[in-house]
Every structure is written in C-alpha cells, then in structure tokens.
Amino acid sequence: MSNGHDNVDTGVDLAPGDEHVEGGVGLRILGYLTGLGLAILLTATSFFVAGTDLVWQPSIPVALVVLAIAQMGVHLVFFLHITTGPDNTNNVLALAFGVLIVLLVMCGSLWIMANLNHNMMPMDQLMQMQR
Amino acid sequence: MSTIALTDAHYPGAVAAREWSGPASKRIVTGYGFWIFILSDMVMFSAFFATYAVLLGQTAGGPSGHDLFDLRNVAIETLLLLASSFTCGLASIAADNRSAIWFQLAMAVTCAFGLGFLAIEGKEFASLVARGAGPSRSAFLSAFFTLVGCHGLHVSGGILWLLTMMAQVVAKGFRPDILRRILCFALFWHALDIIWIAVFTVVYLLGSAA
Numbered sequence: 001m002s003n004g005h006d007n008v009d010t011g012v013d014l015a016p017g018d019e020h021v022e023g024g025v026g027l028r029i030l031g032y033l034t035g036l037g038l039a040i041l042l043t044a045t046s047f048f049v050a051g052t053d054l055v056w057q058p059s060i061p062v063a064l065v066v067l068a069i070a071q072m073g074v075h076l077v078f079f080l081h082i083t084t085g086p087d088n089t090n091n092v093l094a095l096a097f098g099v100l101i102v103l104l105v106m107c108g109s110l111w112i113m114a115n116l117n118h119n120m121m122p123m124d125q126l127m128q129m130q131r
Numbered sequence: 132m133s134t135i136a137l138t139d140a141h142y143p144g145a146v147a148a149r150e151w152s153g154p155a156s157k158r159i160v161t162g163y164g165f166w167i168f169i170l171s172d173m174v175m176f177s178a179f180f181a182t183y184a185v186l187l188g189q190t191a192g193g194p195s196g197h198d199l200f201d202l203r204n205v206a207i208e209t210l211l212l213l214a215s216s217f218t219c220g221l222a223s224i225a226a227d228n229r230s231a232i233w234f235q236l237a238m239a240v241t242c243a244f245g246l247g248f249l250a251i252e253g254k255e256f257a258s259l260v261a262r263g264a265g266p267s268r269s270a271f272l273s274a275f276f277t278l279v280g281c282h283g284l285h286v287s288g289g290i291l292w293l294l295t296m297m298a299q300v301v302a303k304g305f306r307p308d309i310l311r312r313i314l315c316f317a318l319f320w321h322a323l324d325i326i327w328i329a330v331f332t333v334v335y336l337l338g339s340a341a
Contacts, residue, residue, distance in 0.1 A: 013155055015162030017223075017318045025224055032220040039213050043331075047206055050336040061337055068332035072325050079216055079321040091166060098170030102177040109181035 016091045019081040035078025042071040158311055165315040169322045172285075176326055179281060180333055183274040187338060191269035196338035199264055201255070205335045208251050209327065215244030216324045223317045229305050238297050241320070245290045252283050275334065282330055285323055292316050 014020055021027055046067045049060060076082045082091050121129075155163075187196070222237035256276070259265065266276035296316050299309050 013159050015159045015314060016166040017162055017314050017321075018158070025228060028224050029221065032217055032224075035220075036213060036217045039216075040210070043206075043209050043213065043328075046332060046336060047202065050340065051202070060340065064332050064336050068328050071328050075216070075321060075325050075328070079220060079324070080318065090163060094163070094166055094170055098173055101174050105174065105177045106181045106184070109178075110184055113185040 013090060014081075014085075014087040016082060016088075017080055020083075020085065020087060031078055035074055038074045038078070039071055042067055042074065046071075157307070158314065161311045162314050162318070165318055169318060172322070173326065176278075176281070176329070179274070179278040180329060183278050183334060183338075186270045186274040189270040191271075193269040193272065194262075194264050195271070196275075196335075197340070199259060199262075200335050200339045202335060202339065204251055204255060205331050208248050209331050211244045211248040211251070212324050212327050215241045215248070216321055218244065219317055219320045223313065226300075226305060226310060226313045231300060231305075234300060235297055238293055242290055242293050242297075245286055245293070249283060249286055249290070252279070256280070275338075279330060279334060282323070282326055285326075289316075289320055289323060292319065 019028065019031070021031070046064055049055065049063050049067065055063070076095075082088060082095060084092065154160075218237045218241045222234050222241060225231075225233035225237055259272075264272055266273050293316065296309075296313055299312070303309055
C-alpha cells in the first residue's frame, strides 16, 4: 500500500477520499493532474458554449447541463476517488441515494412550480374577483 | 482480526460470504460518516438551486442576470477553485507520506487560492449592492444571494478549517486522528468544488442566457 494507511482494510472497504493505487507519489500526483486538466477543459468548453453563436441556440442549456454533469464525474473520480471498485460499494450507494434526493427536489420543484404558474389566473382577473 | 469461515452447512446458499473480517477501521467509519454529511449538504444546496431556478424570471422590473453577471470574473473564480482543489490533493498526498513541509506548503497555497476566490466574490457582491441590485431588490436577487452566499460561507468555513489543520499538524504531528480530520477536510474542499460547478453552470451561464 502506497498511500500510507497500512491499517486500512483494503480487502473490504475504502474510506471515501482514500485511493487504492500501486505506484507511489508520482502516480498519485499524475492522477490529480489528469483531473485538473480534464476539469479545466470541460470548464473552458462550458464558457465557450455559453457565449457562442456557432451552435443551434436552444441546444445550449442542454449542452451546459451535460458538460456540468461530466465535470462533476471527473471531480468524483479524480479528486474524491469514488470508483466502481468493490472496495467503494458503500460510498457509491450513499452517493446514488444522495443523487436521487437531489433530482427529486430539483425536478419536482421545477415541475410543480411551472404547473402552478401555468394554471394561475392572470393578475388583473384575480384582482377583479376579490372586489 | 478474527475470521469466521462460513460453511454451506452454517449458511446454506451463501457461497460468497465465506469470510467476515470484523468491523471496519475507524478511518473508514469516520470518512463514511463525513461522506453522508456532505451528501446531506448537497441535498440542502439542491433546495437552494431549485429556488433559484424557479425564481430566475421574477426580477420585479429590476435587472436580470444578463445585465448583472460578469462572466470573466466567474471564469477566474472557477480557475482559482480548481487550482485550490488540485493543491488540496497534493496536501493529502503529503499527509499520507508524512511530509510536514510539503503539507504546509500545499495547504498554504490552497488557502491563498480560497482567499482569492472569496475576495473576487466579495467584490462582486459589493458592486451589486452598490448598483442597487442587493438581495432585497427582487425575488431573483434574493435567491441569487442566498445560493451563492451559502457557497461562499462554506468556503469561508473551509478556510478556517484549513488553518486549523495546519496548526494541528504543527502542534500534534500526523497522528491517526489528525490524519482522519485531514481526510474529512479534503472531502469537504473537493465537494465545495463540485457545488461550484453547479453554481457557475446554473446561476451564471444559464442565468445570464435567460
């Protein structure tokens, strides 16, 4: 084990944030550098797409959301070391539950509020009814 | 470590569960607990994001995101946070290798990047308020200041924690409990970066397009 935690029971589980590598300091720094490079690339693409006229305009919000999710994945893998390995099952399951709640809160709110907004009577009619 | 071998007679059908190696180490338990906290923090942020997205158009005749946001500043803020995440990773490597000098150096650089981020954000908030676009101007601006301000508060708290960890490594060295705190701090700092990705995408890039 090269990450200095010899008492860690790597056969079973890994703490979130700990990484399981064979190779030493150079390889670990290379991992963080890879993450940094990918993150900067995705960020630059996001800012470029947001201000460009080169693509079909209605596709821009979708592209931005996709780029953001991709960058979150890069951060999770290269910085937080959440992987698909068998030593990470618990961490991934907790993350999956968190993502479920986040999606329910965000999509649910937007859906319900858009529906309410659509069904609401125009303000002047509402005022007349109160008279 | 005690290992209990489960034979098919003990536990029929469970061929895979032949070995059980006892409770997880303290590092795993602490890290996992903190991971749950971070996920709950993200759930809280998701409520603020939903609020912002719902109130994006409710400008009450005031300025919209397109009039207010300076995307060049946001790009610089993003670069600062990305760089600080990288140096925070270097600090984790230094701590794992028990190198106090490299740990302190990497943490100091992380702190400088974080402070730079906060300085730019503070200047942005001050200029918005000075232009009459404070949090009381419209529902849109209330949601904006709550969401971005909440992230800024987390970064401020993270910097206080960072300085505490630098002092604790000086005072107590790389004891196992200090190393667990460094693990949790690194998780917290990287998670703030993930939330910032959502902030610059939803608040600034999508918000200035709308």
